[in-house]
Amino acid sequence: MEKKEHKDCMSLLVPVRDTLDVIGGKWKLLILISVWEGNKYFREIERSIPKLSTKVLAKELKDLEANKLIRRTIIDDYPVRIEYTITEHGKTLQTVIETLRDWGLTHRKEIFGK
């Protein structure tokens, strides 16, 4: 009976993975924060983030919208405009971002001098 008991780490890791999938990747948080800061239009967001291409931006905006972190609104004016804004759900990421930043700073101290 040398069977190793190990805790149910899946009920922990599945939601962790969900979060990482939503905010992971090279651009997602940059784009989210750009919108959060008030950049509303596609080109405006694009210009606010150096090196970001239209293709990647279009794809990432779709992902962020699908996850309800940002809202895509069609303003039926002449000409039609499309506005991106942060949602209340998007704003709940604040704690997460702060936690990641705090640990990142701790980690730097641990890895480089302290």
Add this chain to the structure above:
Amino acid sequence: MEKKEHKDCMSLLVPVRDTLDVIGGKWKLLILISVWEGNKYFREIERSIPKLSTKVLAKELKDLEANKLIRRTIIDDYPVRIEYTITEHGKTLQTVIETLRDWGLTHRKEIFGK
């Protein structure tokens, strides 16, 4: 003078990115938690995580060790054994993991029924 002022989001995002680089990827957290739970030996860790290959495990263990989240100890016995253990620094990830889990659960409620 229509220059857009935007906050210094880099001092926020650089440490955030550091954290995501350290714990991101498909296997890092699974391996970390396996070691955390007490799996000490290479094959033991490998067997504790289904579908994980030796190549990926070897690479991820190196990364985790380089980031001082786990410790690789050579036990100079006959035969030599190699033990992986979690470090104190590794344990500081607990808050981060819990925050990610909590937001992941909130997010699921937001996306699917609530």
Add this chain to the structure above:
DNA sequence: TTTATTGATTACCTTTTGGTAACTGATTAC
């Protein structure tokens, strides 16, 4: 009328990440 801007899409290519399977040398069990 030509040019520029809007919010994208498409085809193509490169880089990164992850996966498969064979193999290593050292040791131990049968």
Add this chain to the structure above:
DNA sequence: GTAATCAGTTACCAAAAGGTAATCAATAAA
């Protein structure tokens, strides 16, 4: 002697992520 276990390494592939450049229709400005 043969087979298995230890901690990995190596070569080769496949998939995913990301990047480049051209193009689109609609509208507006020169």
